[in-house]
Amino acid sequence: MRPKIYLFGDSITEESFGDGGWGASLAHHFSRTVDVVLRGYSGYNTRWALKVLDRVFPPEKEAASCGGGAPLAVTVFFGANDACLPDRCAAFQHVPVDEYKRNLLSILSFFKKRWPTTHILLITPPPIDEAARLLQKVCVQYIKVSNFLCLNKCRYPFAENTLGLPERTNDAAGAYAKACVDVAGECGTPVVGLWARMQQFPDWQKAYLRDGLHLTRGGNMIVFEEVVKQLRGSGLSLETLLVDLPLITAIDPNDPLKSFKE
Amino acid sequence: MRPKIYLFGDSITEESFGDGGWGASLAHHFSRTVDVVLRGYSGYNTRWALKVLDRVFPPEKEAASCGGGAPLAVTVFFGANDACLPDRCAAFQHVPVDEYKRNLLSILSFFKKRWPTTHILLITPPPIDEAARLLQKVCVQYIKVSNFLCLNKCRYPFAENTLGLPERTNDAAGAYAKACVDVAGECGTPVVGLWARMQQFPDWQKAYLRDGLHLTRGGNMIVFEEVVKQLRGSGLSLETLLVDLPLITAIDPNDPLKSFKE
Incomplete structure (x- = not known):
């Protein structure tokens, strides 16, 4: 059984197998070594994530029967929704920053208890381009599949932005990013400081963000590269992972079947 | 546990999570419903595939303990390597067309025995642009990850094309595609007739093939669309599959936690 890496997070994770997405790039990178599993x-914010942890990640007994159970790694990428402002149109997603920090700690505890050897990688929310957020007609972004399903299964209308103020600010996102980095420091967990990392580049607003929040191809590339770098730091790389079945370059052209004797 | 769709095949499957790849597009399409698993x-040709089937797909007992075991569907996408000509530079990958047909039947039998309810979807090899194949310096195409690994783990050199003749022809690929469609007909299995489908379009050589064999973004899009269409024909679509956890559009903004009571 191939080992697994779970990607656990909000829409920036859910849409990470879209065109140029960081999740798909990871799956491609590890195409013969690891199953990259989208969650x-x-x-979702961390409050809701905590409520569903047990359902998203199978209980110990069930997991243990599936090839050992413990994944190699889990990326935990929340905060963009927690950081929605409490007095704007996406207020129902808001989680106070102190609670966000406690929730992240609880999520890490859950994983450490369930899978003591699994590498956890935190990712901070990205920066926010407030001007671009104001151009969105609705506060809550939905990816294509959700929109599609919404035709049949939508019970609640999209939250319209009637205030003329962005539902997220870059300063607020920065406070949640700092809290995430603090949690990583307290727990000795690696972290991708995406909020700060992206803002090192000029024109980060357009280069890395599609709608002031979600990622462009370039933004996805940064997440991919940073995740690969952090995984490598944890000892998980193409050089160290077992390849699933012989590579074509390891097959003797004069006696190919030799490679397939068990 | 989310249901699974396995993608089983050669390099056109292995690289399907690359940029614009059909595998990544499927994973994105089913991002809240199905795990798309890359194999x-x-x-590899069908002869080698048969040798490793038991290792690629876990035995009944182990699978049964993992949430039921049987995947929703498996795509079986071989033939491009079987169709290498026996007197050209990639001869070691060649499998005679009669054996190819028997091997496909054996692969289908394996799945029908192991997972009687799983939908199997055959995909024929794509057409070949012989002129483009001749521009390749080597006969055997390796995707990025393999090249990378090859630096450390390559035992056999890339097969150079010194004959000045393509290692694959479109006619030969067509014979294997026909054999694949025949097998599908005999077994009542759905099939994507990729070889014929692509050639319905003018400029298919450049529009759909990157190097005369592997797929461009447009070629990947065709495979994605055809696979989605065939899966829908088997009853597997976003309308029929269960969504994993409440969609944001199903969460009451006035009482979000209501959605997360078990």
Whole structure:
């Protein structure tokens, strides 16, 4: 059984297998070594994530019977929705920053208890381009599949932005990013400081963000590269992972079947 | 546990999570409903596939303990390497067309025995642009990850094309595509007739093939669309599959936690 890496997060994770997405790039990078498993839930914050942890990640007994159970790694990428402002149109997604920090700690505890050897990688929310957020007609972003399903299964209308103020600010996102980095420091967990990392580049607003929040191809590339770098730091790389079945370059052209004797 | 769709095949499957790849597009399409699991093996033909089936797909007992075991569907996408000509530079990958047909039947039998309810979807090899193949310096195509690994783990050199003749022809690929469609007909299995489908379009050589064999973004899009269409024909679509956890559009903004009571 191939080892697994779970991607756990909000819409930036859920849409990470879209065109140029960081999740698909990871799956491609590890195409013969690891199963990259998508567990992204558009719109979710850490409060809701905590409520569903047990359902998203199978209980010990069931997991243990499936090839050992413990994944190699889990990326935990929440905060963009927690950081929605409490007095704006996406207020129902807001989680106070102190609670966000406690929730992240609880999520890490859950994983450490369930899978003591699994590498956890935190990712901070990205920066926010407030001007671009104001151009969105609705506060809550939905990816294509959700929109599609919404035709049949939508019970609640999209939250319209009637205030003329962005539902997220870059300063607020920065406070949640700092809290995430603090949690990583307290727990000795690696972290991708995406909020700060992206803002090192000029024109980060357009280069890395599609709508002031979600990622462009370039933004996805940064997440991919940073995740690969952090995984490598944890000892998980193409050089160290076992390749699933012989590579074509390891097959003797004069006696190919030799490679397939068990 | 989310249901699974396995993608089983050669390099056109292995690289399907690359940029614009059909595998990544499927994973994105089913991002809240199905785990799309990559089992692509660059350079493999059906003879080698048969030798590794038991290792690629876990035995009944182990699978049964993992949430039921049987995947929703498996795509079986071989033939491009079987169709290498026996007197050209990639001869070691060649499998005679009669054996190819028997091997496909054996692969289908394996799945029908192991997972009687799983939908199997055959995909024929794509057409070949012989002129483009001749521009390749080597006969055997390796995707990025394999090249990378090859630096450390390559035992056999890339097969150079010194004959000045393509290692694959479109006519030969067509014979294998026909055999694949015949097998599908005999077994009542759905099939994507990729070889014929692509050639319905003018400029298919450049529009759909990157190097005369592997797929461009447009070629990947065709495979994605055809696979989605066939899966829908088997009853597997976003309308029929269960969504994993409440969509954001199903969460009451006035009482979000209501959605997370078990």
